[in-house]
Amino acid sequence: MVQGKIAVVGAGVIGLSVAWRAMNSGWRTVVVDPQPCSGASWVAGGMLAPVTEAWPGEEPLLELGEASLRAWPEFAAELGDVGLRTQGTVVAAFDAADAAQLTILADHLASIGRDVGRLTGPEIRRLEPAMSTSVRSGLSVPGDLAVDNRKLLEVLRSKAEFIHQPARAVGNGVVELDNSTVDCDVVVIAAGAWSRHLHPALNSLIRPVKGEILRLKPGWGAVPLGRTIRALVESRPVYLVPRENGEVVLGATQYEAGYDTQVMVCGVRDLLADAERVVPGISEYVLVESAAGIRASSQDNLPVIDWLEPGILVASGHHRNGLLLAPITADAVLALLNGNPVPEAAAAARLESR
Amino acid sequence: MVQGKIAVVGAGVIGLSVAWRAMNSGWRTVVVDPQPCSGASWVAGGMLAPVTEAWPGEEPLLELGEASLRAWPEFAAELGDVGLRTQGTVVAAFDAADAAQLTILADHLASIGRDVGRLTGPEIRRLEPAMSTSVRSGLSVPGDLAVDNRKLLEVLRSKAEFIHQPARAVGNGVVELDNSTVDCDVVVIAAGAWSRHLHPALNSLIRPVKGEILRLKPGWGAVPLGRTIRALVESRPVYLVPRENGEVVLGATQYEAGYDTQVMVCGVRDLLADAERVVPGISEYVLVESAAGIRASSQDNLPVIDWLEPGILVASGHHRNGLLLAPITADAVLALLNGNPVPEAAAAARLESR
Numbered sequence: 001m002v003q004g005k006i007a008v009v010g011a012g013v014i015g016l017s018v019a020w021r022a023m024n025s026g027w028r029t030v031v032v033d034p035q036p037c038s039g040a041s042w043v044a045g046g047m048l049a050p051v052t053e054a055w056p057g058e059e060p061l062l063e064l065g066e067a068s069l070r071a072w073p074e075f076a077a078e079l080g081d082v083g084l085r086t087q088g089t090v091v092a093a094f095d096a097a098d099a100a101q102l103t104i105l106a107d108h109l110a111s112i113g114r115d116v117g118r119l120t121g122p123e124i125r126r127l128e129p130a131m132s133t134s135v136r137s138g139l140s141v142p143g144d145l146a147v148d149n150r151k152l153l154e155v156l157r158s159k160a161e162f163i164h165q166p167a168r169a170v171g172n173g174v175v176e177l178d179n180s181t182v183d184c185d186v187v188v189i190a191a192g193a194w195s196r197h198l199h200p201a202l203n204s205l206i207r208p209v210k211g212e213i214l215r216l217k218p219g220w221g222a223v224p225l226g227r228t229i230r231a232l233v234e235s236r237p238v239y240l241v242p243r244e245n246g247e248v249v250l251g252a253t254q255y256e257a258g259y260d261t262q263v264m265v266c267g268v269r270d271l272l273a274d275a276e277r278v279v280p281g282i283s284e285y286v287l288v289e290s291a292a293g294i295r296a297s298s299q300d301n302l303p304v305i306d307w308l309e310p311g312i313l314v315a316s317g318h319h320r321n322g323l324l325l326a327p328i329t330a331d332a333v334l335a336l337l338n339g340n341p342v343p344e345a346a347a348a349a350r351l352e353s354r
Numbered sequence: 355m356v357q358g359k360i361a362v363v364g365a366g367v368i369g370l371s372v373a374w375r376a377m378n379s380g381w382r383t384v385v386v387d388p389q390p391c392s393g394a395s396w397v398a399g400g401m402l403a404p405v406t407e408a409w410p411g412e413e414p415l416l417e418l419g420e421a422s423l424r425a426w427p428e429f430a431a432e433l434g435d436v437g438l439r440t441q442g443t444v445v446a447a448f449d450a451a452d453a454a455q456l457t458i459l460a461d462h463l464a465s466i467g468r469d470v471g472r473l474t475g476p477e478i479r480r481l482e483p484a485m486s487t488s489v490r491s492g493l494s495v496p497g498d499l500a501v502d503n504r505k506l507l508e509v510l511r512s513k514a515e516f517i518h519q520p521a522r523a524v525g526n527g528v529v530e531l532d533n534s535t536v537d538c539d540v541v542v543i544a545a546g547a548w549s550r551h552l553h554p555a556l557n558s559l560i561r562p563v564k565g566e567i568l569r570l571k572p573g574w575g576a577v578p579l580g581r582t583i584r585a586l587v588e589s590r591p592v593y594l595v596p597r598e599n600g601e602v603v604l605g606a607t608q609y610e611a612g613y614d615t616q617v618m619v620c621g622v623r624d625l626l627a628d629a630e631r632v633v634p635g636i637s638e639y640v641l642v643e644s645a646a647g648i649r650a651s652s653q654d655n656l657p658v659i660d661w662l663e664p665g666i667l668v669a670s671g672h673h674r675n676g677l678l679l680a681p682i683t684a685d686a687v688l689a690l691l692n693g694n695p696v697p698e699a700a701a702a703a704r705l706e707s708r
Contacts, residue, residue, distance in 0.1 A: 263640060265570060272619060272623045285619045
């Protein structure tokens with residue numbers, strides 16, 4: 001069955017997941033990106049942790065994230081070794097205000113039927129011995145996953161065909177490059193924060209939010225981490241995501257600075273200071289890399305997955321959740337391409353739900 | 355006049371300066387280094403600041419440094435554009451103990467006839483407006499220089515011939531490589547902290563001292579620096595060396611960790627925190643690079659420049675002063691090679707002075 005041809009604009013985790021699934025479903029696919037795997041998905045930590053992102057009023061995002069989390073093990077298994085980790089998440093609160101925030105989160109989750117484990121300081125240190133004795137309380141979410149985002153992207157990259165050029169504009173069945181065009185049946189805009197320049201409907205829906213991360217590895221004698229650690233330190237969120245080889249991704253700052261991807265001294269300073277207050281032994285880690293990426297934030301933190309007009313689909317605005325939402329986003333895009341109903345949880349990501 | 359052949363082991367600033375000067379003096383030279391320009395000289399800040407390194411009891415080092423500083427303008431002029439800056443140094447004291455240290459230094463310098471300018475907080479901020487209002491007092495040394503160490507190394511590298519292999523041992527007129535030898539008339543050991551493995555006489559004289567630096571560039575709206583800034587912050591020394599293009603080298607940690615050149619979280623944290631206390635606007639700089647190098651420290655902070663035995667010279671142990679001492683070291687080595695007396699200030703660097 002030949003389904004026609006799609007051109008995916010953007011080789012981050014969303015674009016590549018869509019391209020891979022579309023190819024498997026019989027579509028000819030090409031991915032347009034001047035530098036595949038160089039954006040927010042490459043810089044990300046790889047947390048697959050919808051519950052600890054929950055907040056009152058954002059129930060549709062929680063349901064979308066949970067549905068995608070359930071799809072992750074099969075998604076990963078089909079791709080091979082993508083460094084999927086199943087040790088779960090612990091969330092730590094540093095001061096009294098941080099602890100109060102976690103109580104709001106835990107109460108909210110309980111009220112919608114998602115009980116999470118509430119931990120005292122000693123209990124959280126029993127789970128993660130590297131945690132500071134200053135940590136007051138925490139939560140345990142054993143069902144969370146984490147993925148090695150760079151392994152994942154390399155696997156997805158190996159399955160795609162690329163045009164290494166920037167997309168300057170898209171139309172019905174066409175992607176315009178600098179000096180040529182790509183003709184296709186459907187264009188999928190999956191260009192993250194750059195998507196807003198490709199269609200007027202996205203211009204006010206999506207905005208760039210800068211994030212800096214540090215990649216660390218244990219120095220001589222440093223205590224390894226088991227679980228993903230999230231924390232609130234004087235209201236600033238910080239996370240530490242361990243990899244199988246002991247490396248840790250420490251992230252992430254969040255601020256609006258256009259499309260600037262320079263790593264600022266203030267960002268590095270805050271990440272290191274906050275991480276050290278939660279995990280003092282992080283000072284004995286080696287700094288391997290610092291990097292910044294641009295998230296595609298949306299007004300309601302939900303992605304936008306829908307037809308924009310005939311021949312043009314969008315899958316963007318995934319903010320901090322691109323890795324988590326890749327499986328359900330690919331499923332939803334495939335449903336739209338094939339004329340089927342989207343997964344129930346993905347209905348909230350359609351334009352008509354805004 | 356053919357002088358014979360020398361093999362210089364080590365392509366840092368000392369080895370390359372010696373090779374260049376020897377070549378100009380009629381010697382055939384070859385430099386043995388698996389990775390030229392990758393060690394401490396590459397990582398360094400490029401301060402040429404002997405006075406602010408002075409300390410009671412280290413007068414011979416001060417005289418050596420001052421003699422080399424005087425030789426620097428001509429040395430640089432012969433090489434071309436090496437980013438020599440002549441704006442001088444300001445030294446800042448953060449707390450009362452730091453201010454007391456600077457008073458000891460200034461009194462000492464006055465007692466040996468080197469008066470330096472003593473500055474109040476407001477005076478130091480008039481010289482460098484980026485300086486924190488918390489800085490209590492300081493010193494001004496207008497005669498200090500700074501060099502762009504990487505420009506310098508590139509120029510010196512372009513003048514040398516290399517064997518890109520590690521030296522495994524040296525003997526009278528021979529350097530042993532993995533599977534071959536380099537025959538010559540004289541070997542010059544200029545391998546920095548690795549020199550100690552090349553001759554038994556150096557084993558206890560020289561030891562490795564790790565140093566980490568950060569390279570920064572001004573972000574949008576960041577205040578540029580004019581002079582080299584040195585500071586004591588709660589007894590920890592820190593320096594900020596500006597380049598012509600606005601970049602700043604922030605250094606340097608000092609600790610003994612063998613030959614490890616990994617950049618530790620604790621080092622980065624301390625450098626950023628200390629720099630920010632002296633120059634708060636450093637937080638608005640961009641982190642461009644982090645790196646570590648291994649200094650060759652000696653027991654008395656003086657380098658070792660002498661014959662070790664017939665056919666083997668050493669020029670190593672320059673600790674924090676490799677860039678500063680390159681001209682006088684090259685002069686001294688050339689004098690030894692040619693059978694002339696070494697410059698007076700370099701006599702203290704001979705073995706017999708130990």
